[in-house]
Amino acid sequence: MGEFEMTNNKLILAIETSCDETSVSVIKNGTELLSNTVLSQIDSHKRFGGVVPEVASRHHVEGITATIDESLVSAKVKMEDIDAIAVTQGPGLIGALLIGINAAKALAFAYDKPIIPVHHIAGHIYANHLEQPLTFPLMSLIVSGGHTELVYMKNHLDFEVIGETRDDAVGEAYDKVARTINLPYPGGPHIDRLAAKGKDVYDFPRVWLEKDSYDFSFSGLKSAVINKLHNLRQKNIEIVAEDVATSFQNSVVEVLTYKAIHACKTYNVNRLIVAGGVASNKGLRNALSEACKKEGIHLTIPSPVLCTDNAAMIGAAGYYLYQAGLRGDLALNGQNNIDIETFSV
Ligand code: KG4
Ligand code: ZN
Numbered sequence: 001m002g003e004f005e006m007t008n009n010k011l012i013l014a015i016e017t018s019c020d021e022t023s024v025s026v027i028k029n030g031t032e033l034l035s036n037t038v039l040s041q042i043d044s045h046k047r048f049g050g051v052v053p054e055v056a057s058r059h060h061v062e063g064i065t066a067t068i069d070e071s072l073v074s075a076k077v078k079m080e081d082i083d084a085i086a087v088t089q090g091p092g093l094i095g096a097l098l099i100g101i102n103a104a105k106a107l108a109f110a111y112d113k114p115i116i117p118v119h120h121i122a123g124h125i126y127a128n129h130l131e132q133p134l135t136f137p138l139m140s141l142i143v144s145g146g147h148t149e150l151v152y153m154k155n156h157l158d159f160e161v162i163g164e165t166r167d168d169a170v171g172e173a174y175d176k177v178a179r180t181i182n183l184p185y186p187g188g189p190h191i192d193r194l195a196a197k198g199k200d201v202y203d204f205p206r207v208w209l210e211k212d213s214y215d216f217s218f219s220g221l222k223s224a225v226i227n228k229l230h231n232l233r234q235k236n237i238e239i240v241a242e243d244v245a246t247s248f249q250n251s252v253v254e255v256l257t258y259k260a261i262h263a264c265k266t267y268n269v270n271r272l273i274v275a276g277g278v279a280s281n282k283g284l285r286n287a288l289s290e291a292c293k294k295e296g297i298h299l300t301i302p303s304p305v306l307c308t309d310n311a312a313m314i315g316a317a318g319y320y321l322y323q324a325g326l327r328g329d330l331a332l333n334g335q336n337n338i339d340i341e342t343f344s345v
Helices: 042-046 053-075 094-111 120-130 170-180 188-195 219-234 241-266 282-295 311-323
Strands: 011-016 021-028 032-040 084-090 115-119 138-143 148-153 159-164 271-275 298-300
Touching: 011 053, 011 094, 011 311, 021 053, 021 311, 032 053, 032 311, 042 053, 053 094, 084 094, 084 120, 084 311, 094 115, 115 120, 115 311, 120 138, 120 148, 120 271, 120 311, 138 241, 148 241, 159 241, 170 188, 170 219, 170 241, 188 241, 188 282, 219 241, 241 271, 241 282, 271 282, 282 298
Parallel strands: 011 084, 084 115, 138 271, 271 298
Antiparallel strands: 011 021, 021 032, 138 148, 148 159
């Protein structure tokens, strides 16, 4: 590690409530997972076809205390044993973030513990560290319901965003396209499942943007799918959901894979890590592992349970931020548009 000294045997209690999962975890020394309790709200949001912010906040309020208790019990530790409380500061739904932040502040005040604010995307990146220690330099591809980014890291807590989506996040595009073929929320996993059975017959566009750009754009692709379906319906031509899924997924995967590999080559790194809910996608995992093998790039993707939102990843990143001396106080607020680079040390 670079500029800061590491001390051992630190227990972090981590809290994540940025979207539709209430999660609390206890982590030892940034890597040893003692507990990772996740209370998902997906069943509740399903009937609305997406996450309803007010409903999400209400579920976080109802679930947070029991989730903290359960996480401590399953880690077999007490609040008194905890060294610091890490909490997602943003980005995320502001009302949802505030539930986790207020719980963290209440615990910090009652037990006299420091608070560590954590960037949600830094958490997704550090999910990899729970399974395989991060080695640097590396490139990380973050693909979730709220984000699509390429982040270059020369060292721990050294974040440089080299590309990001200009409109929809990739998971958002998956969920919206899924809706058009009547798949339930969240649609990503359903498209992934259908894509394995279909054919790429619809020939959707690949959105590359300017030459050598690492930015992404998915809203045009989403519109192309919607227009195509509209067109087929008007002509009374049968729509094969599997073929829509395969054609859409191929377009997404081809662009993500090409840009991630191109970024690794340009920045001269031979380590690629992938993070976020869409990192569970089988098509993406296969394409990346094939391309990385060909290029001699070492690829790591966390297990699916660590790809989607969870507090363990916040604890893993929080441990390094704690060692670097970052502290929040009782005035800590949630922030939706917070930049990961401001968390660089
Ligand atoms: O990281 P995450 O749990 O939440 C955010 O921070 O956004 O990601 C959730 C997103 C949803 O859009 C969901 O449809 C997508 O990840 N997702 C997938 C798959 N599993 C989850 N998308 C494509 N293929 C999958 N297998
Ligand atoms: Zn996330």
